[in-house]
Structure formats: C-alpha cells, structure tokens
Amino acid sequence: MRNVEARVLGRFRMGPAGGPPWRLESGRAESLLGLLVLNRDRTHERGRLAGLLWPESSQAQARTNLRHLLHTLRGAVPDLEDVLEVTARTVAWRADAHCALDVDAFESALERARSLPAAERIPALTEAVAAYTGELLADHDDEWVVPERERLRARHLDALEELGTLTHRSGDHRAAVGHLERLVTEDPVRESGHRELMRVHAALGDRARAVRTYHACVAVLERELGVAPSTSTRAVYADLLSAHPAAPHGPAPAPAATDDRTPSATADARDTPP
Known part of the structure; x- marks a missing residue:
C-alpha cells in the first residue's frame, strides 16, 4: 500500500486510494498524520514532533506519548511502514508513498489560475474553491495547525472574491x-x-x-x-x-x-x- 488519499480540509479522512478510510483511535493520531502529510518533504526529529503535538507536557512525557501513539497506529493502519519511516530518532512520511492530498489540489488550482490572464481564470478558480471543503483539520485545535489554517483560509477567501468579480464581469x-x-x-x-x-x-x-x-x-x-x-x-x-x-x-x-x-x-x- 503506497498510494494514499488524504483529506485534511474540513473533517480528516485518510486511507488507501480507492479503499475505506483508516479507523484511527484518537484525534491525536489524525493530528500526527496530518502534520506528517502536510510536511512530507521533511524528516521530523522525535523530540520536536512530540513537542508540537503535546506542547503542555514535559519533554519526557511528550516523547512517551509519541511512542505510544506510533504503537497504536501500527495496529490501526495496515502496513504502516509503507507510509511512514520511523526510526529511533526520527519520523517522516516515506518519499515513495504517494499521497493525493486535497490541499495540493486546492493550491495547484490556484497556481494554475495565477498563470492565466484574468479572463481565463474562472475554471481554475472554480476548481480551487470546490476543493476547499472546510478549514484545515477543522476538528482539531493544535497550536501547530493555526498558522497554516489561517494561510489557507486567506487564500480561499481571496479566490472566492476574485471568482465572484470575474463571473460578474463575464455576465x-x-x-x-x-x-x-x-x-x-x-x-x-x-x-x-x-x-x-x-x-x-x-x-x-x-x-x-x-x-x-x-x-x-x-x-x-x-x-x-x-x-x-x-x-x-x-x-x-x-x-x-x-x-x-x-x-x-x-x-x-x-x-x-x-x-x-x-x-x-x-x-x-x-x-x-x-
């Protein structure tokens, strides 16, 4: 299982492409997978990752929590090693594990629109606002989510305004x-x-x-x-x-x-x- 579909805009959903979503045991598991898939070009040091997920815990307790969470994920996600690369010191999304991510679809459509003359942007902007199905990880209040949530929300609102103006101008x-x-x-x-x-x-x-x-x-x-x-x-x-x-x-x-x-x-x- 190397092809994954992930929805992190609105309610979290992740699973094998074309298959049922994984049944995760906790919101913290969703937060961890969301963080990893949104930053899948990076390798995360365990201590820093634990601090992001449990900012109010001591470093020792946060690391213990992360170890427990990774253990429970192995039971909830079949072939987890096909998706995550976990070592004694780091955790990362595997470079060879493809993920169809809704955030990528949203931002790709926006970039495509920006490359076109204003009069030709309507289809790409329509695709972008359709891809934005809610705020990033809407059911979670983790501190690490907030800056990225606000950035994506601002891009969505600007796209809606431009789309409204352009469709008005087009009649x-x-x-x-x-x-x-x-x-x-x-x-x-x-x-x-x-x-x-x-x-x-x-x-x-x-x-x-x-x-x-x-x-x-x-x-x-x-x-x-x-x-x-x-x-x-x-x-x-x-x-x-x-x-x-x-x-x-x-x-x-x-x-x-x-x-x-x-x-x-x-x-x-x-x-x-x-």
Missing part, C-alpha cells in the same frame, strides 16, 4: 451571487465582498437586495468591529439610491487588493453611514 451574475454570498458568510467583515455583491444585485435589477446587502454590511461592521462602513462602501450605496446609478450593468472593476478586507482596516477614516 454570469447568478454564479457571482453564489460565490460572493459564500464569501460574506465566511468573512462577514470583508467590505469589498459586500460591495461587489451589491453591484451584482444591481446588475440583476434587484435594487432591494442590493440595499439589504448594504444594511447587512452596516450591521455586521457595527456588531463585530464597532465601526461604520468605509467611504468606498458608502459610495456604492449612494449609487444605488441615485436616480441614475453609476453604470450598474457595466463591468465590475478588476480584482485588486483593498484596505478593508480584514479587521485591520479599521484604522482607515470612516464616516457615519447614511
């Missing part, structure tokens, strides 16, 4: 609504997502939903951050209320980095919403 407004609604659900304080969703509803001729989107943005910013919408967001709302909105059916602006995608943007000057 597929219904698809754009789906992507952007997912974006503002997963990152409700990202004003740029609310603005683009307002523009898409306007392009569909549904001004009422566009206005509701603005007021939902106002409410979430007040509740979560204690701030008012930015000038850019208020300007889109003003266009909606205008007798002659600023080209609601025209192409949306090209995706670009903004200064209000995250809570750090609250340092910008803001005015009272209309």
